[in-house]
Amino acid sequence: MKRFVVTLACAGLAVAISSVMAQSSSVAEKAQELREMAVNLFQPIPGSVTEVRGQAISQPQITLGKALYFDPRLSRSQTISCNSCHNLGTAGVDNASKSIGHNWQRGDRNSPTVLNAVFNAAQFWDGRAADLKEQAKGPLVNPVEMNSTEELVESTLRSIPGYADMFRQAFPSDPQPVTFDNAARAIEAFETTLITPNSKFDQFLQGSDTAMNAQELQGLSLFMEEGCITCHTGVNLGGQTFFPFGLINKPHPSILPTEDTGRAGVTKQAEDDYFFRVAPLRNIALTAPYFHSGQIWDLSEAVSVMSDAQLGQKLSPEDVGAITSFLGTLTGDQPKVEYPLLPPSSGSTPRPD
Ligand code: HEC
Ligand code: HEC
CATH class of the missing domain: 1.10.760.10 (Cytochrome c-like domain)
Known part of the structure; x- marks a missing residue:
């Protein structure tokens, strides 16, 4: 860019x-x-997007990415999901000057919409992320947003039995599919469906x-x-x-x-x-x-x-x-997103903090 x-x-x-x-x-x-x-x-x-960064997107990746997008357990407090600040009921934004994240902290910038973000040549107001996969990792570990860590996201996802199956279907050739990187890839895959x-x-x-x-x-x-x-x-x-x-x-x-x-x-x-x-x-x-x-x-x-x-x-x-x-006239058909049922936690799932 x-x-x-x-x-x-x-x-x-x-x-x-x-x-x-x-x-x-x-x-x-x-x-x-x-x-x-x-x-x-x-x-x-366009009516649909079928690949991202030259890679085909599969339906299991989209299904997984949708669950992750809505899952507040990816945040340290287990109360904040991507949808908290990029609400798909309100055009992918929170309609706030600055978003509220972990412990009611306010970030420094307004939250842009996720709708059609796949067509941007770089992500964020300052373009610091090259693509949606790189972008998705940011808020997960940002202290004023979801305030998690790569390790905590992985241990949480690995403790939820239903996710093991969903990651396996989404990334069938990976020996250990439940990773932070694959979570970001799946979220990116779901975001390619958020077009208007x-x-x-x-x-x-x-x-x-x-x-x-x-x-x-x-x-x-x-x-x-x-x-x-x-x-x-x-x-x-x-x-x-x-x-x-x-x-x-x-x-x-x-x-x-x-x-x-x-x-x-x-x-x-x-x-x-x-x-x-x-x-x-x-x-x-x-x-x-x-x-x-x-x-x-x-x-x-x-x-x-x-x-x-x-x-x-x-x-x-x-x-x-x-x-x-x-x-x-730039308002398009909003994506119809059915709220996903999230796989239940187990006894070993980390507690909210
Ligand atoms: C606490 C609020 C908050 C949460 C939670 C959050 N975001 Fe964001 N998001 C923002 C803000 C604020 C920005 C702009 C930051 C900047 O430009 O420096 C942003 C930027 C983005 C962008 C860039 C869009 C563009 O046009 O540049 C995408 C895509 C995005 N977020 C997706 C996600 C995903 C996926 C998640 C979940 C993993 C997530 N966000 C969680 C507030 C949030
Ligand atoms: C020289 C480049 C340039 C020109 C010319 C320009 N814009 Fe912009 N526009 C930008 C940039 C850069 C931003 C982002 C500003 C920021 O950081 O908040 C922006 C932001 C906007 C926004 C706010 C978007 C949002 O999501 O908050 C609107 C609306 C807009 N422009 C409309 C226009 C219109 C209408 C014109 C012509 C009258 C125009 N722009 C001319 C570069 C330009």
């Missing part, structure tokens, strides 16, 4: 788009002309002239014309590259706290100061509050912050409203 230093390169495109909006008469015509440009910048969410196809925007990309209304189309036009697409493109409209938050104007320290330098904390390079991963925008209408600091609750306010901070533009309330409506 590359770090980009920006020069805005969309001036020509902007002219082309404004003239499209001026000339076109009907909504259907506008839809067709905007689509010609949009399909070069964005891709729809069929949004209005995807229907539009795939040829429907009626999926998006006039205001939503106007918002898409502005999203492209104003230069949001310098950064927010691809299947997730983000998640692929790093840019400074505050490229043109630094947001207020309540939105961009000075102590969190983002990417620079990972690379230890001063030139990466305040670089963050371009946030993916799928299902953004459901995942307030916004930004890594989680201080902005209103999506239209987040749009204004972005246009000022990243583009140096003050947009009119109508334009902000149109872009916000466009962002609403």
Whole structure:
């Protein structure tokens, strides 16, 4: 994943788009002309994902990963699961500024959604994990999240008879399948099913002239014309590259706290100061509050912050409203997840602590 230093390169495109909006008469015509440009910048969410990191995903891995995702026994207190902070009933987030973890401690950043995370080129606000398998190991051992250890996760899982069987089916060629690493692989396999196809925007990309209304189309036009697409493109409209938050104007320290330098904390390079991963925008209408600091609750306010901070533009309330409506078309079909029955503990299962 590359770090980009920006020069805005969309001036020509902007002219082309404004003239499209001026000339076109009907909504259907506008839809067709905007689509010609949009399909070069964005891709729809596919119906399914069948492999990850070049490896096929099996149904037993998904079943195991789903149980682990919901199992609070992976945390030291045995009360916190992945689903506590990435609730699949609420678009894979907790809708809190900062998540609450072990012993009611609050973390430093807002929790991003797990939905469609498989399409991001790197995980976390600062991109410090390369993929979902590496990512899943983080919260398990993070002291302010689940506060476990690799050994405690393994001894807990090995003490639960039902899991032995599930790991064997998921990883049939491993002599000792119940490992921390395989637990992370299984969670990753389950996360590949947490995708949201069929949004209005995807229907539009795939040829429907009626999926998006006039205001939503106007918002898409502005999203492209104003230069949001310098950064927010691809299947997730983000998640692929790093840019400074505050490229043109630094947001207020309540939105961009000075102590969190983002990417620079990972690379230890001063030139990466305040670089963050371009946030993916799928299902953004459901995942307030916004930004890594989680201080902005209103999506239209987040749009204004972005246009000022990243583009140096003050947009009119109508334009902000149109872009916000466009962002609403990025809400796709939410995965229907049946709560799993978890295999019971045994006498040797470690007690909650
Ligand atoms: C206590 C709350 C909490 C728990 C429990 C938790 N997470 Fe997270 N998760 C977060 C926060 C906060 C971040 C962002 C941290 C950062 O960027 O530094 C995050 C980031 C992520 C991301 C990255 C998404 C993206 O777009 O970058 C994924 C995927 C994820 N978590 C999955 C999981 C899984 C799987 C588990 C269970 C093993 C889990 N989380 C447990 C709070 C939590
Ligand atoms: C120069 C790159 C760049 C441009 C241009 C840009 N963004 Fe962003 N955007 C980012 C980055 C980086 C973040 C993550 C900020 C953070 O760390 O909280 C982000 C975050 C967001 C968020 C919050 C996402 C969340 O999950 O909290 C929204 C909404 C958003 N951008 C919309 C827009 C819109 C609308 C435009 C055009 C008006 C735009 N962006 C222009 C880079 C950019």
